[in-house]
Amino acid sequence: MIKIATVIGTRPEIIKMAPILDQLEKKGINNILIHTGQHYDHEMSQQFFLDLEIKKPDYNIGVGSNSHGKQTADMIKSIEEVLIAEKPDLIMVQGDTNAVLAGALTASKLHMAVGHVEAGLRSYDKTMPEEINRQIADICSTMFFVPTEESAVNLLIENINPHEIFITGNTVVDACIRHLKIAERESNILTELKVTGDIVTLTMHRAENVDNPERLRNIVEALLELDDLTVIFPVHPRTLKTLKKFGFYNKLESAPNIKLTKPIGYLDFILLLSKSKFVMTDSGGLQEEAITLNVPCMTLRYNTERPETVTAGGNILVGAEKEKILDVYKQISGDPRLYKKMKNAKNPYGDGKSSENILKAVLTAYNAGKFDINAPEEMEGHVVRELLTINEDVTVSKYEQMNPAYTVNMVFQDNEIKFPHPDLNLKNKMIMFQIQD
Numbered sequence: 001m002i003k004i005a006t007v008i009g010t011r012p013e014i015i016k017m018a019p020i021l022d023q024l025e026k027k028g029i030n031n032i033l034i035h036t037g038q039h040y041d042h043e044m045s046q047q048f049f050l051d052l053e054i055k056k057p058d059y060n061i062g063v064g065s066n067s068h069g070k071q072t073a074d075m076i077k078s079i080e081e082v083l084i085a086e087k088p089d090l091i092m093v094q095g096d097t098n099a100v101l102a103g104a105l106t107a108s109k110l111h112m113a114v115g116h117v118e119a120g121l122r123s124y125d126k127t128m129p130e131e132i133n134r135q136i137a138d139i140c141s142t143m144f145f146v147p148t149e150e151s152a153v154n155l156l157i158e159n160i161n162p163h164e165i166f167i168t169g170n171t172v173v174d175a176c177i178r179h180l181k182i183a184e185r186e187s188n189i190l191t192e193l194k195v196t197g198d199i200v201t202l203t204m205h206r207a208e209n210v211d212n213p214e215r216l217r218n219i220v221e222a223l224l225e226l227d228d229l230t231v232i233f234p235v236h237p238r239t240l241k242t243l244k245k246f247g248f249y250n251k252l253e254s255a256p257n258i259k260l261t262k263p264i265g266y267l268d269f270i271l272l273l274s275k276s277k278f279v280m281t282d283s284g285g286l287q288e289e290a291i292t293l294n295v296p297c298m299t300l301r302y303n304t305e306r307p308e309t310v311t312a313g314g315n316i317l318v319g320a321e322k323e324k325i326l327d328v329y330k331q332i333s334g335d336p337r338l339y340k341k342m343k344n345a346k347n348p349y350g351d352g353k354s355s356e357n358i359l360k361a362v363l364t365a366y367n368a369g370k371f372d373i374n375a376p377e378e379m380e381g382h383v384v385r386e387l388l389t390i391n392e393d394v395t396v397s398k399y400e401q402m403n404p405a406y407t408v409n410m411v412f413q414d415n416e417i418k419f420p421h422p423d424l425n426l427k428n429k430m431i432m433f434q435i436q437d
């Protein structure tokens with residue numbers, strides 16, 4: 001019977017892995033949960049185990065806060081010990097934190113299969129630690145669970161075999177849908193915060209914003225001018241440190257339009273979000289949740305690895321300059337048509353069945369023996385890639401059945417690269433295919 005090890009370390013991983021852990025428990029699958037302990041405050045970790053009803057971790061490595069090198073090295077050392085002792089068939093990691101880097105790298109060096117949940121996201125900004133983590137995790141992975149076709153195409157361009165890519169949606173939608181219903185019954189957050197009138201929920205913690213005094217000053221000054229609504233700002237511990245260090249905390253605390261709080265538990269947070277007129281954030285997860293809950297989002301960044309939210313029309317990148325933030329805010333709030341368009345943007349992240357889709361793919365791959373990591377059989381063989389226009393009425397899977405040595409890597413249609421879905425008809429389309437000599 002399959003044995004799965006799941007690695008988590010920070011708040012978003014706990015939230016986004018929760019639906020998968022729930023599926024594993026429901027299906028009675030042998031699984032061990034490894035918490036690296038990167039997030040350790042009650043309100044950054046334990047609270048989410050309670051809110052999302054997750055079992056206690058089987059291992060807590062307790063790495064705590066440190067430099068990236070030291071923190072990642074400590075994780076690698078301890079994860080390796082656990083994996084050698086537990087011998088799981090598959091290690092699942094989620095997202096782009098240091099836990100993902102450590103989990104995926106360690107497992108792949110032990111020749112163990114890795115399933116990367118939320119694979120294929122790219123900002124192409126190598127100053128972000130997350131971009132390095134997600135790219136390395138993808139190099140080490142065996143199964144790629146991507147939220148959208150766009151992220152699948154990113155992987156195709158990096159020469160990942162389409163048969164290893166599964167477009168599953170994002171598990172954040174599963175978590176969001178399930179817990180909003182519970183939150184609507186149980187959460188009193190709006191009364192507790194004594195909120196009246198319109199609110200904007202704000203979060204930020206991205207190193208490039210909050211560790212940079214100039215950017216942080218710009219954002220703070222913009223917030224102080226948003227005086228026609230209440231800004232609810234649950235402050236991430238990293239941000240708390242630098243707001244105090246750079247002398248901005250007191251200004252925010254004494255502003256009548258701003259309510260600072262500790263980080264908020266998931267049920268309360270998701271309710272707060274659903275009742276917000278806007279979201280302002282540099283968080284990855286919030287960009288996804290905002291479009292899931294029909295809340296227009298202003299992202300305090302210059303790039304995003306979630307471009308689908310922008311092309312769908314629900315998210316605008318405003319960067320970290322005071323004037324730009326205020327201009328876009330005025331534009332959206334002063335234009336009911338634009339506001340409505342943003343609110344009604346179509347959620348690109350699926351229908352809340354992502355964790356089910358992931359588990360189905362995992363079990364199918366396991367039963368087909370895909371988790372045995374071996375050297376290629378034909379060491380002298382090399383891969384040939386060619387382009388071809390297909391004239392027949394034939395689907396991708398039919399084409400591959402007819403040509404067993406071929407894999408359809410990409411399909412070109414309307415000047416775009418398309419993922420080769422098995423049932424995609426190839427008539428009059430150009431393909432790039434690969435032949436194993």
Ligand code: UD1
Binds near residue numbers: 038040066097205
């Ligand atoms: C980490 C992830 C980031 C993710 C974020 C989610 C990496 C490289 N970064 O960033 O991708 O978006 O989590 O929130 O993995 N601290 C506490 N208590 C805690 C945790 C942290 O006080 O429970 C403070 C410490 O001072 C620490 C700082 O916050 O130095 C930053 O924490 P760290 O885990 O290094 O990075 P995050 O900014 O949380």
Ligand code: UDP
Binds near residue numbers: 263284
């Ligand atoms: N979140 C929360 N309480 C808060 C702030 C965020 O529950 O006070 C949740 C939010 O709903 C989302 C996740 O935390 O699911 C996002 O985590 P974070 O912004 O820390 O990380 P990122 O997604 O940027 O990696």
